[in-house]
Amino acid sequence: MEEVVVTGMGCVTPLGNTVTELWESLLAEKSGVSNIARFDTSAYDVHFAGEIKEFDPSPYFTPRDAKRYSRNIQYVVHSAMNALEQAALDPKSVDPTRAGVILASGMGGMEVYYNTSVTLANRGPSRVSPFFIPMVISNMGSGEVSIRLGWMGPSFTPVSACASSNHSIISAVDQIRLGRADVMIAGGTEEAVCPVGIAGFSSMRAISTRNDDPEKASRPFDKNRDGFVLGEGAGVLILESKSHAEKRGAKILARIAGVGMSADAYHISAPRDDGEGVKLSIENALKDARISIDKVGYINTHGTSTPLGDVAECSAIYKAFEGKVDHLKVNATKSMTGHMLGAASAVEGIVTVQSILNQKIHATKNVFEKDERILLDVCENGASNHSFDYAMSNSFGFGGHNSVVVFAKN
Amino acid sequence: MEEVVVTGMGCVSPLGNDPEVLWKNLLAGKSGVSNIERFNTDEYPVHFAGEVKVFDPTPYFTEKELKRYPRNVLYAMHSAMTALEQSGLDLKTVNHSRAGVILASGMGGVDVYYNGSLTLANKGPKYLSPYFMPSVISNLASNFISIRLGWMGPSFATLSACASSNYSLISAVDQIRLGRADIMIAGGSEESVGPLALSGFSAMNALSRRNDSPETASRPFDKNRNGFVLGEGAGVLILESRTHAENRGAKILASVPGVSLTADAYHISAPREDGKSVTNAIRYALKEAKIKPQQLRYINTHGTSSLRGDIAESIAIYNAYDGKIEGLKINSTKSLIGHLLGAASAVESIVTILSLRDQKIHISKNIEEKDPDIIIDVVDKESIDYEFEYAICNSLGFGGHNSVVIFGKES
Numbered sequence: 001m002e003e004v005v006v007t008g009m010g011c012v013t014p015l016g017n018t019v020t021e022l023w024e025s026l027l028a029e030k031s032g033v034s035n036i037a038r039f040d041t042s043a044y045d046v047h048f049a050g051e052i053k054e055f056d057p058s059p060y061f062t063p064r065d066a067k068r069y070s071r072n073i074q075y076v077v078h079s080a081m082n083a084l085e086q087a088a089l090d091p092k093s094v095d096p097t098r099a100g101v102i103l104a105s106g107m108g109g110m111e112v113y114y115n116t117s118v119t120l121a122n123r124g125p126s127r128v129s130p131f132f133i134p135m136v137i138s139n140m141g142s143g144e145v146s147i148r149l150g151w152m153g154p155s156f157t158p159v160s161a162c163a164s165s166n167h168s169i170i171s172a173v174d175q176i177r178l179g180r181a182d183v184m185i186a187g188g189t190e191e192a193v194c195p196v197g198i199a200g201f202s203s204m205r206a207i208s209t210r211n212d213d214p215e216k217a218s219r220p221f222d223k224n225r226d227g228f229v230l231g232e233g234a235g236v237l238i239l240e241s242k243s244h245a246e247k248r249g250a251k252i253l254a255r256i257a258g259v260g261m262s263a264d265a266y267h268i269s270a271p272r273d274d275g276e277g278v279k280l281s282i283e284n285a286l287k288d289a290r291i292s293i294d295k296v297g298y299i300n301t302h303g304t305s306t307p308l309g310d311v312a313e314c315s316a317i318y319k320a321f322e323g324k325v326d327h328l329k330v331n332a333t334k335s336m337t338g339h340m341l342g343a344a345s346a347v348e349g350i351v352t353v354q355s356i357l358n359q360k361i362h363a364t365k366n367v368f369e370k371d372e373r374i375l376l377d378v379c380e381n382g383a384s385n386h387s388f389d390y391a392m393s394n395s396f397g398f399g400g401h402n403s404v405v406v407f408a409k410n
Numbered sequence: 411m412e413e414v415v416v417t418g419m420g421c422v423s424p425l426g427n428d429p430e431v432l433w434k435n436l437l438a439g440k441s442g443v444s445n446i447e448r449f450n451t452d453e454y455p456v457h458f459a460g461e462v463k464v465f466d467p468t469p470y471f472t473e474k475e476l477k478r479y480p481r482n483v484l485y486a487m488h489s490a491m492t493a494l495e496q497s498g499l500d501l502k503t504v505n506h507s508r509a510g511v512i513l514a515s516g517m518g519g520v521d522v523y524y525n526g527s528l529t530l531a532n533k534g535p536k537y538l539s540p541y542f543m544p545s546v547i548s549n550l551a552s553n554f555i556s557i558r559l560g561w562m563g564p565s566f567a568t569l570s571a572c573a574s575s576n577y578s579l580i581s582a583v584d585q586i587r588l589g590r591a592d593i594m595i596a597g598g599s600e601e602s603v604g605p606l607a608l609s610g611f612s613a614m615n616a617l618s619r620r621n622d623s624p625e626t627a628s629r630p631f632d633k634n635r636n637g638f639v640l641g642e643g644a645g646v647l648i649l650e651s652r653t654h655a656e657n658r659g660a661k662i663l664a665s666v667p668g669v670s671l672t673a674d675a676y677h678i679s680a681p682r683e684d685g686k687s688v689t690n691a692i693r694y695a696l697k698e699a700k701i702k703p704q705q706l707r708y709i710n711t712h713g714t715s716s717l718r719g720d721i722a723e724s725i726a727i728y729n730a731y732d733g734k735i736e737g738l739k740i741n742s743t744k745s746l747i748g749h750l751l752g753a754a755s756a757v758e759s760i761v762t763i764l765s766l767r768d769q770k771i772h773i774s775k776n777i778e779e780k781d782p783d784i785i786i787d788v789v790d791k792e793s794i795d796y797e798f799e800y801a802i803c804n805s806l807g808f809g810g811h812n813s814v815v816i817f818g819k820e821s
Contacts, residue, residue: 044535097690100673107547117527117606125454125609132610134678134808137516138548139569143809146673152687155673156577156811159548160566167566174584180671180694196527199535200543261590263510263556263565268544280507280562284590398544399553401565 008087050338231338258289264400297388303332460748645756674810685726713742
């Protein structure tokens with residue numbers, strides 16, 4: 001089976017709309033969390049998020065286009081184009097029947113879903129826009145990118161809440177391994193910082209209400225964490241078969257050594273407290289990568305800053321390593337970007353690749369008093385140099401959709 | 411690589427909530443399209459749909475659960491449980507870490523989204539239910555069923571608009587082929603017959619407005635077709651590796667010798683007129699199944715009754731066969747149940763399997779005057795007996811997501 005490598009990356013995040021900006025901000029421990037500017041949050045319990053405040057839709061969208069394409073689609077097109085640029089891949093130079101696009105989104109066109117519901121109720125069916133359906137359905141990111149590139153290979157949208165873009169990466173890897181494609185665009189996008197997003201998650205008591213101190217709200221592994229911080233944006237990776245990448249002289253950023261999935265099969269929003277599902281997905285990924293766990297030097301955790309999730313994940317990791325965690329560093333990118341939902345795993349995959357390339361691990365911000373049940377090195381004291389060949393990017397979606405991608409140094 | 415077979419099927423549809431009932435009605439040419447009863451459609455340009463009018467969600471849900479879970483999950487659960495029953499799978503002996511659930515839903519909890527949005531807009535954020543978020547997401551059915559069964563294998567949802575559940579089948583087949591699972595629940599569900607979807611699709615001028623004659627509105631391949639008819643429901647198939655099925659003495663309903671997925675890369679809602687990507691999809695699937703086009707004598711088409719879609723699809727099929735279409739029969743299940751969106755391909759796959767089993771092809775209804783540009787043989791007069799070993803279920807989603815699943819007769 002073909003080996004799969006990463007040759008390009010692109011993103012739109014609360015810490016910047018280029019991979020370089022994102023990475024440098026993470027190393028400098030900047031926070032992308034701030035008071036929400038997009039809508040009036042006075043009636044809401046939560047006033048802050050990892051909001052995309054600076055995003056220029058051009059050159060990929062004209063101002064007129066911007067009205068017809070949901071934000072999540074604009075973010076992911078931008079990210080895909082940037083990723084292709086980094087990969088030095090001219091979309092027209094590949095066999096279009098062997099190039100596909102699998103992009104995830106947890107909730108698609110959330111704003112248009114909400115706005116149209118209100119329009120329908122108040123003004124009637126004749127006022128519903130003909131663009132409603134294409135703007136709202138979660139597969140339009142994949143559709144739009146494949147249309148722009150002319151790529152006719154496998155294309156659809158995996159959805160698994162917060163794990164969506166890891167399932168996208170895994171599905172894209174599968175297409176290459178099964179011989180259906182040579183190149184795949186993978187990743188995810190989300191436009192969650194909107195009324196429905198904030199209200200929906202705060203009704204579940206899932207998000208932090210630390211309104212007096214937004215930058216310190218996302219605090220994975222901290223004793224006083226009180227829920228995640230909503231984020232949004234997009235992340236895209238260009239995946240290729242190793243032979244296709246080498247043939248065109250591409251710069252290989254990292255290899256995808258293995259992938260693993262499982263389901264908690266436990267509860268629609270709370271994680272299993274025995275960590276069995278997480279453990280299974282890790283085991284599956286290691287088996288697929290054909291490595292023993294001690295080869296993994298870094299884990300970019302799911303680490304959302306929820307009271308239950310963080311400790312469940314770290315316990316499962318600790319158990320999987322049989323307590324031999326001296327050379328393992330883990331961190332949580334969400335401490336600085338917030339939780340980008342359907343885009344989270346893709347952006348964290350990008351961070352993992354950057355970490356491998358630079359042999360550096362960014363800090364987990366806001367760990368003021370580490371939860372004593374967490375026995376791992378969570379990099380709370382600043383970014384550090386670290387020597388490692390294999391890293392894992394974990395994503396455990398609401399409802400227990402578990403996914404692990406193992407990246408390796410090339 | 412492991413061969414994949416089908417060992418169970420279940421459905422909820424406008425023509426019945428059991429595959430045999432659905433099948434019997436299709437053979438009889440009965441229509442499941444009628445005036446919408448669930449809500450007042452006076453202000454809508456379209457008053458009819460393939461609505462699920464009769465559905466009893468018990469015994470699979472408690473009273474409390476019924477209030478919390480959206481219709482698409484109720485439909486999916488019913489379909490999954492009845493499919494499992496048919497498969498005869500002993501749930502106690504299944505290796506849970508190698509049993510997964512991949513289900514699709516094009517739009518998820520549409521009605522919940524609509525009502526929740528209104529609550530938010532009119533009353534404020536503090537009134538939004540804590541069940542809103544978990545209920546609207548398209549992966550809830552996959553999640554719920556894996557929880558109910560305790561199945562810890564691969565689990566996510568696949569979305570590709572109208573082709574969503576074929577993509578679910580293909581992803582599930584892949585998990586088995588790649589050795590990650592022995593058994594997968596796959597399919598899709600949709601709760602589309604509601605204010606938002608009805609107004610959304612009619613605003614695109616995608617729906618037929620034949621309000622004076624709902625039963626004849628869905629008329630794929632007819633010269634006077636003018637849009638599709640919205641439908642809803644669910645379809646679930648139990649897929650297993652052949653080894654796993656044979657080891658437990660399961661009755662195998664059909665094999666899945668070939669699948670393929672391609673993209674039009676053309677337009678967000680209109681199909682490529684030359685059907686090139688669909689032709690490719692058919693060819694790749696045939697190649698994978700190691701069969702020649704002439705061995706594949708029945709295609710359950712996507713056939714939505716849209717002006718451009720039906721002709722593009724028939725051109726694609728014609729080209730995939732290099733014009734040698736003698737012996738090929740096609741029909742469209744949508745002519746009788748409407749377009750079940752994210753559930754369509756799963757339900758149509760079930761119909762395809764029953765067609766193979768009984769060596770019958772149901773009528774493609776409402777062809778009063780066949781479009782002269784469509785030169786493939788459509789079963790338009792009445793349901794027929796037919797001898798065939800392989801059949802295709804085609805599904806082509808908005809955004810240009812094409813998918814082909816080949817089923818093989820199991821003796």
